[in-house]
Amino acid sequence: MEYIAIVLAAGQGKRMNAGENKQFITLVDQPLIIHTLQVFAKDAWCKSIVLVVNSREKQRIEQLVDGFSLQKDICIVEGGAERQESVFKGLRSINDPESLVFIHDGARPFVTRDHLHKLAEVASQKQAALLAVPVTDTIKERNGEKLTTLDRSVLWAAQTPQAFQFDLIYKAHKSALDEAFIGTDDASLVEKLGYPVQIVEGSYQNIKLTTPEDLERAHSILKSGIKEI
Numbered sequence: 001m002e003y004i005a006i007v008l009a010a011g012q013g014k015r016m017n018a019g020e021n022k023q024f025i026t027l028v029d030q031p032l033i034i035h036t037l038q039v040f041a042k043d044a045w046c047k048s049i050v051l052v053v054n055s056r057e058k059q060r061i062e063q064l065v066d067g068f069s070l071q072k073d074i075c076i077v078e079g080g081a082e083r084q085e086s087v088f089k090g091l092r093s094i095n096d097p098e099s100l101v102f103i104h105d106g107a108r109p110f111v112t113r114d115h116l117h118k119l120a121e122v123a124s125q126k127q128a129a130l131l132a133v134p135v136t137d138t139i140k141e142r143n144g145e146k147l148t149t150l151d152r153s154v155l156w157a158a159q160t161p162q163a164f165q166f167d168l169i170y171k172a173h174k175s176a177l178d179e180a181f182i183g184t185d186d187a188s189l190v191e192k193l194g195y196p197v198q199i200v201e202g203s204y205q206n207i208k209l210t211t212p213e214d215l216e217r218a219h220s221i222l223k224s225g226i227k228e229i
């Protein structure tokens with residue numbers, strides 16, 4: 001089973017407050033973005049990688065990727081101001097309408113091959129699937145003064161990768177653009193088309209490195225050697 005991975009690295013990492021894009025932060029032995037790319041580079045099911053970067057950092061990332069000699073065809077494209085725009089630019093660079101496309105945050109370096117393969121199997125049958133984990137907190141909805149408690153048994157926290165048949169996700173992005181709809185993930189754009197999206201249960205270790213606290217967790221995952229690909 002084959003897929004093309006779009007890996008997103010064109011953000012600014014403002015919440016990380018590192019003074020530069022968090023993708024360049026060194027995690028133990030190498031930059032965050034290299035950890036993430038290696039997961040896909042080492043996966044035999046991954047045909048090629050589209051790495052989405054911001055224009056100011058293109059040269060720096062190209063040099064970094066060359067320096068680590070990743071064993072995969074990697075095409076570097078420029079992203080946009082919003083995550084959704086970056087994904088669409090990545091999609092537009094793909095000339096393979098039959099393909100299965102994985103969309104993944106460069107800031108999630110701990111996804112495992114086992115989960116990639118489970119996701120590929122479901123998405124190839126059902127056209128649209130994402131990794132997600134059951135919510136463990138009690139979630140409150142606040143509407144003005146009114147507070148309600150949501151039924152946790154039906155709540156899932158969305159992760160990436162999210163996997164789709166190319167035509168479906170392209171159509172979902174095009175439609176969102178036409179309607180000026182911005183979603184916080186790609187599955188939400190497919191949901192909006194009325195198409196069912198499958199959940200594949202992921203791992204709580206597949207964190208997105210968003211704030212400095214997440215860096216501590218990432219270091220401890222790497223140092224304890226739990227990271228399995």
Ligand SMILES: Nc1ccn([C@@H]2O[C@H](COP(=O)(O)OP(=O)(O)OP(=O)(O)O)[C@@H](O)[C@H]2O)c(=O)n1
Nearest residue numbers: 008009010011012013014015081082083106107
């Ligand atoms: N215009 C954007 C914004 C985000 N991303 C990517 O989308 C992923 C998830 O986004 P997030 O964690 O929010 O990253 P940033 O946008 O970099 O962080 P922040 O919102 O704190 O600035 C990241 O890998 C980020 O590089 C992107 O490719 N293009």
Ligand SMILES: C[C@](O)(CO)[C@H](O)COP(=O)(O)O
Nearest residue numbers: 105158159160184185186208
């Ligand atoms: C796509 C995503 O990783 C799903 O959890 C996430 O929504 C994107 O990041 P952000 O922190 O919401 O910008």
